[in-house]
Amino acid sequence: MFLAQRSLCFPSGRAKFLKTISSSKILGFSVSAKMSLKFTNAKRIEGLDSNMWIEFTKLAADPSVVNLGQGFPDISPPTYVKEELSKIAAIDSLNQYTRGFGHPSLVKALSYLYEKLYQKQIDSNKEILVTVGAYGSLFNTVQALIDEGDEVILIVPFYDCYEPMVRMAGATPVFIPLRSKPVDGKRWSSSDWTLDPQELESKFNSKTKAIILNTPHNPLGKVYNKEELQVIADLCIKYDTLCISDEVYEWLVYSGNKHLKIATFPGMWERTITIGSAGKTFSVTGWKLGWSIGPNHLIKHLQTVQQNTIYTCATPLQEALAQAFWIDIKRMDDPECYFNSLPKELEVKRDRIVHLLESVGLKPIVPDGGYFIIADVSLLDPDLSDMKNNEPYDYKFVKWMTKHKKLSAIPVSAFCNSETKSQFEKFVRFCFIKKDSTLDAAEEIIKAWSVQKS
Amino acid sequence: MRGTLAAPLPALAPALSPCCFGAEVAEPGLGPLKGTGTAATYRVYLGTRGEAAQAGLTMAKQLQARRLDGIDHNPWVEFVKLASEHDVVNLGQGFPDFPPPDFAVKAFQHAVSGDFMLNQYTKAFVIIIEPFFDCYEPMTVMAGGRPVFVPLKPGPIQNGELGSSSNWQLDSMELASKFTSRTKALVLNTPNNPLGKVFSREELELVASLCQQHDVVCITDEVYQWMVYDGHRHISIASLPGMWERTLTIGSAGKTFSATGWKVGWVLGPDHIMKHLRTVHQNSIFHCPTQSQAAVAESFEREQLLFGQPSSYFVQFPQAMQRCRDHMIRSLQSVGLKPVIPQGSYFLVTDISDFKRKMPDLPGAMDEPYDRRFVKWMIKNKGLVAIPVSIFYSVPHQKHFDHYIRFCFVKDEATLQAMDEKLRKWKAEL
Numbered sequence: 001m002f003l004a005q006r007s008l009c010f011p012s013g014r015a016k017f018l019k020t021i022s023s024s025k026i027l028g029f030s031v032s033a034k035m036s037l038k039f040t041n042a043k044r045i046e047g048l049d050s051n052m053w054i055e056f057t058k059l060a061a062d063p064s065v066v067n068l069g070q071g072f073p074d075i076s077p078p079t080y081v082k083e084e085l086s087k088i089a090a091i092d093s094l095n096q097y098t099r100g101f102g103h104p105s106l107v108k109a110l111s112y113l114y115e116k117l118y119q120k121q122i123d124s125n126k127e128i129l130v131t132v133g134a135y136g137s138l139f140n141t142v143q144a145l146i147d148e149g150d151e152v153i154l155i156v157p158f159y160d161c162y163e164p165m166v167r168m169a170g171a172t173p174v175f176i177p178l179r180s181k182p183v184d185g186k187r188w189s190s191s192d193w194t195l196d197p198q199e200l201e202s203k204f205n206s207k208t209k210a211i212i213l214n215t216p217h218n219p220l221g222k223v224y225n226k227e228e229l230q231v232i233a234d235l236c237i238k239y240d241t242l243c244i245s246d247e248v249y250e251w252l253v254y255s256g257n258k259h260l261k262i263a264t265f266p267g268m269w270e271r272t273i274t275i276g277s278a279g280k281t282f283s284v285t286g287w288k289l290g291w292s293i294g295p296n297h298l299i300k301h302l303q304t305v306q307q308n309t310i311y312t313c314a315t316p317l318q319e320a321l322a323q324a325f326w327i328d329i330k331r332m333d334d335p336e337c338y339f340n341s342l343p344k345e346l347e348v349k350r351d352r353i354v355h356l357l358e359s360v361g362l363k364p365i366v367p368d369g370g371y372f373i374i375a376d377v378s379l380l381d382p383d384l385s386d387m388k389n390n391e392p393y394d395y396k397f398v399k400w401m402t403k404h405k406k407l408s409a410i411p412v413s414a415f416c417n418s419e420t421k422s423q424f425e426k427f428v429r430f431c432f433i434k435k436d437s438t439l440d441a442a443e444e445i446i447k448a449w450s451v452q453k454s
Numbered sequence: 455m456r457g458t459l460a461a462p463l464p465a466l467a468p469a470l471s472p473c474c475f476g477a478e479v480a481e482p483g484l485g486p487l488k489g490t491g492t493a494a495t496y497r498v499y500l501g502t503r504g505e506a507a508q509a510g511l512t513m514a515k516q517l518q519a520r521r522l523d524g525i526d527h528n529p530w531v532e533f534v535k536l537a538s539e540h541d542v543v544n545l546g547q548g549f550p551d552f553p554p555p556d557f558a559v560k561a562f563q564h565a566v567s568g569d570f571m572l573n574q575y576t577k578a579f580v581i582i583i584e585p586f587f588d589c590y591e592p593m594t595v596m597a598g599g600r601p602v603f604v605p606l607k608p609g610p611i612q613n614g615e616l617g618s619s620s621n622w623q624l625d626s627m628e629l630a631s632k633f634t635s636r637t638k639a640l641v642l643n644t645p646n647n648p649l650g651k652v653f654s655r656e657e658l659e660l661v662a663s664l665c666q667q668h669d670v671v672c673i674t675d676e677v678y679q680w681m682v683y684d685g686h687r688h689i690s691i692a693s694l695p696g697m698w699e700r701t702l703t704i705g706s707a708g709k710t711f712s713a714t715g716w717k718v719g720w721v722l723g724p725d726h727i728m729k730h731l732r733t734v735h736q737n738s739i740f741h742c743p744t745q746s747q748a749a750v751a752e753s754f755e756r757e758q759l760l761f762g763q764p765s766s767y768f769v770q771f772p773q774a775m776q777r778c779r780d781h782m783i784r785s786l787q788s789v790g791l792k793p794v795i796p797q798g799s800y801f802l803v804t805d806i807s808d809f810k811r812k813m814p815d816l817p818g819a820m821d822e823p824y825d826r827r828f829v830k831w832m833i834k835n836k837g838l839v840a841i842p843v844s845i846f847y848s849v850p851h852q853k854h855f856d857h858y859i860r861f862c863f864v865k866d867e868a869t870l871q872a873m874d875e876k877l878r879k880w881k882a883e884l
Contacts, residue, residue, distance in 0.1 A: 041730040041733070042597065042730075045730060045733045045734060045737070048733055048737055049729065049730075049732075049733040051736045053736075053740075054736075085745070086563055089559060089562040089563040090559060090563065092554075094715060095554050095559070095562075095712075095713045095714070095715045095716065096713070096714045096715045097708075097714045097715055098715060132739040132742070132743075133739060133740065133741065135738065135739050135740045135741075136738070136739045139737070139738040139739065143521065147520055147521070148520075161736075161737060161740070164737045165737055165738075168734075168737050286741075286743060286744030286745060287743055287744075287745075288739065288741055288742060288743045288744075289743075305596075307589075307592075308589060308592045308593055308596050309593075309738070310717070310739070311589070312717065313717060314715060314716055314717040314718075314743055314746055315715030315716075315717075316562070316715060316716070317743055317745075317746070
């Protein structure tokens, strides 16, 4: 890779350079002691190097493991989505740079769609930003709007990247857990998990810059209802804070539930950034396209971060996504529309996995949305004595289960800050956006396991 | 949502000319943005608890993070916008206007139509993306760093001869004087955008010795590593003694395979530095698109088999671009532009001093560097787009380098012929 041949000689100035070099050689290179200081990392990433996905993804990479861990579909994306990308790969101009803040046909499709959902006009150039996945939107939002010394409220459990992103911006995360109502024999639902309004208000103060909301929620699957969102909105307005609303699972809502956008509540549009994801919308997580929608006076700062980081997202993927959107936008009332068909398909899978977990005596929390389900697994009670001691129960459990039962999942305490880990350490998260054969394999493992125990 | 869609959907978006892209920035640098209602006042009624109150949009606390101070402006806005508003031949922004090589396109098609699991997340930590040259400054500032600038300066050239990018050199004393105990990193770009300079071994050894002497990390942007002409060789500073452990070397699929829209780049370096980049990666974008990476991998595999052979893209493509370069150099001279022959990269710069002497008073803002005013004039009156070189310099040095403009020659034959047509007209009007 390094072509170390001599360059063509240009006589002027060479002698001067050579003289300088030899004199500096005399100074010697005894700098190894100093080296360690200069080569340390910037303070902003101190303590943020560990990432649980790396560990668990590596564990699950063994092909004999049934992977219900990391949240990506192993079902095929819709055919027309793949076909669009294939066609577009051959179009010359679409292999070159496009508009930095979002490919024109994509932002037009997004504004067309979301204008209907928000019931307001959305400027495709000024009020939408296309990013590298929803991750990119979260990063841009936090870097743009969160400063050192700010406080940001995170609702536990939370998608794990929120905390390091907030810390990387020099801000302090403030945590509040969802708490379950007692269930008394009826089926445990994600809607049983709520925020205490007084406790929530106690977390707001003059330093609070934002709250990060995630609905439908990962990992619980909670779909916040109108009253719950109103409480949050009231507090944002009262304390003059921003709301960062991660709505990547917005289409994955099951019967009897409705996804509501907090940005549509009175007083909220001007203080909310709403984040969406192509990966979750069209089951193409590898495309890494997401978007932020909000008022220009906020989006423009996200755009500043964009132009000073990645500058622009991949062109062919954006064009393909735009075409895929138009196909489904044209048939939003049709059951064939992916926005309708996918949640129907997933609801069946959800019910299947709920039934499976219940049948072996586990207590799943039935999600109202999203494609994850969490369950208290302590009843399975395996012998975890040969696992690392200083880890939470669910970490040990998942590692043991992956190794010995060839089934992987994600420990829910990975979505908690250190203080709240113990509240959630009996819970494990399973992803069910998987093909039937994967769920069949998981079923076999779980059933055999419980037979073994009895 | 109930009911049918009221209006017919817009027709499929045509493949838009990329010249318009990058035209906007968060905060266009020069004057208020036309059409925006300044700080729009969003008056809303707060219906909570029966109170009706009016709320403006301003927060009591500062809205945006302080790290964005001073970096919201971006120089591209004006020139790219102008290019889209006039009937022009766009030799400004640096992207090829011809397709990537067939094997790369096939690789991408293969990647997007093959294993459907490539539509899902890949393993992380494969590639870190770095865009254009002008960004080094705002990126440094955004990280709370402080940029310290040291210019390449042109040596004297004989009358009647054309200069070469090799003629542009660092003053070694001046360079050495910029290093202090607080210097953390040096950013090198070879082949250089906009000059096309390919740093020689001796020049790299000078930089290397200073980096080692002062214990500095070298960040080397080598995206144009394959674009070298006239038998020049690209040398990676990381290959010099003592440099691997302190160098980060950046590459780009967009420039390697003429597929800038794929947005795949990479950084090579020792693990003790790379681990920190991985931390940022996992806390920012986490992954890059899977299929694009698969297509790049396949394209590299093909090239590896042909490495050094005449049929290698890395041999053929620079040969073809050298012809484009030479064509452009001949053509531009016909109107009195004085090209500096680039040893590498997509670009060449031309000296416009003669124009500055003959037409010193071109319209523009007060204190606007001459080259910007010249480019705007050229776009509007001659239908050619170039980029003023002063935007690639720090603000205090811009006035010393306001007599060069940058052309991109990595363009289709048809584009170069269109350029010739514009130049013929221009010459006739001289």
